[in-house]
Amino acid sequence: MTNLPDTMFAVVQTHDGYSGTATGPTLETASDWLAEAEVPLPSPGPGQVLIQLRTASVNPSDIHFIKGEYGQPRVKGTAAGFEGCGDVVATGAGAEALQGQRVAFVAAGAGAWAEYVVAQAQMCIPLRPDISDEDGAAQIVNPLTAMAMVDIARDVGDAFVVSAATSQLGKLMCSLGRDLGLKPIALVRRADTVDTLISLGAAEVLVTGDPDAARQFADISANLKPRVFLDAVADQLSEQIFCAMPNGARWVCYGKLSSELPKLTQMGQLIFMSKQIEGFWLTRWMMETPPADQLRVVAEVQARFADGRWKTDISERLTLRDVVQGLADALKKSDGKVIITP
Ligand SMILES: NC(=O)c1ccc[n+]([C@@H]2O[C@H](COP(=O)([O-])OP(=O)(O)OC[C@H]3O[C@@H](n4cnc5c(N)ncnc54)[C@H](OP(=O)(O)O)[C@@H]3O)[C@@H](O)[C@H]2O)c1
Structure with missing residues (x-):
């Protein structure tokens, strides 16, 4: 040196x-x-x-x-x-x-x-x-996670749910979902962020503090049939959202923004409705994804930042x-x- x-x-x-x-x-x-x-x-x-x-x-x-x-x-x-x-x-x-x-x-x-x-x-x-x-x-942690997780959603349907949608990662996933022709359903804490999320690409936005949020979600779920819940909050409302999703739904927990520990209330959903609860960690994705696939994702990430689709x-x-x-x-x-x- x-x-x-x-x-x-x-x-x-x-x-x-x-x-x-x-x-x-x-x-x-x-x-x-x-x-x-x-x-x-x-x-x-x-x-x-x-x-x-x-x-x-x-x-x-x-x-x-x-x-x-x-x-x-x-x-x-x-x-x-x-x-x-x-x-x-x-x-x-x-x-x-x-x-x-x-x-x-x-x-x-x-x-x-x-x-x-x-x-x-x-x-x-x-x-x-x-x-x-x-x-x-x-350029790495959130963008690669967004690409990897929207890929999980894309494989199994049109609509997917994103919690903490005002986070940097939530915003990246909503706009990427929209660009891919998918329907992101965004969960936010602050009502004043609804318009921003719609303009970024969310098909629906729910405010989690609304006492009626779980019922509103059930209606949206019946209509759009999201199969994947990309969840960074993991509180009791997350569990209710998961329970209101259709057969075969996957609750992908990738963050723990809330300190509340959720309780599972309907074990039959795992048994009879083939639902799954799983985790996602970028570190594991990087270890398991072939280098050529990672390079393609990295090139797409930089292209999206360079032309302003992401910031x-x-x-x-x-x-x-x-x-x-x-x-x-x-x-x-x-x-x-x-x-x-x-
Ligand atoms: N597993 C992985 O590999 C991986 C990779 C990247 C990121 N992550 C996770 O992804 C999440 C988002 O990361 P980020 O960098 O995008 O975050 P960020 O931009 O720093 O934003 C976090 C936002 O989440 C919202 N929030 C905070 N506490 C909350 C709570 N208790 N309930 C609901 N919303 C809450 C807040 O927005 P409002 O004030 O607007 O509500 C906050 O601005 C984090 O949990 C992070 O650890 C995981």
């Missing part, structure tokens, strides 16, 4: 392992989980690259993770943050082809909220010049040095991603 500093500024985790709680991706005070630190510059091993950060995004998975509530353990003293965009400034053996490229990346063991990040070369996607750094910061809505921008102080407040704003810059 030449012309690189020996140390870097990073927002690091202050806990190890798992917490055993399930409180959801909300923060009262970021300093309960994070601290500022000057740490040694990491060094890329075989198959890895060192990236100088341009932008990182804050996803719900980052918050689950720093609180010890995600599918992998924390390591105290290492940087937080999974996803971002930056320039490859050094490479390990076998990753030389990425030297000098601007890439979107996912840092497998976290580490994106730092001036420099090590990532596996396989988890880096060279970016087209017409993709902005801010779109580049949210990253941004609610707040923080520098790395603002994160510990400002992240909790920044996350209280709806309708967009918090973007971190060095």
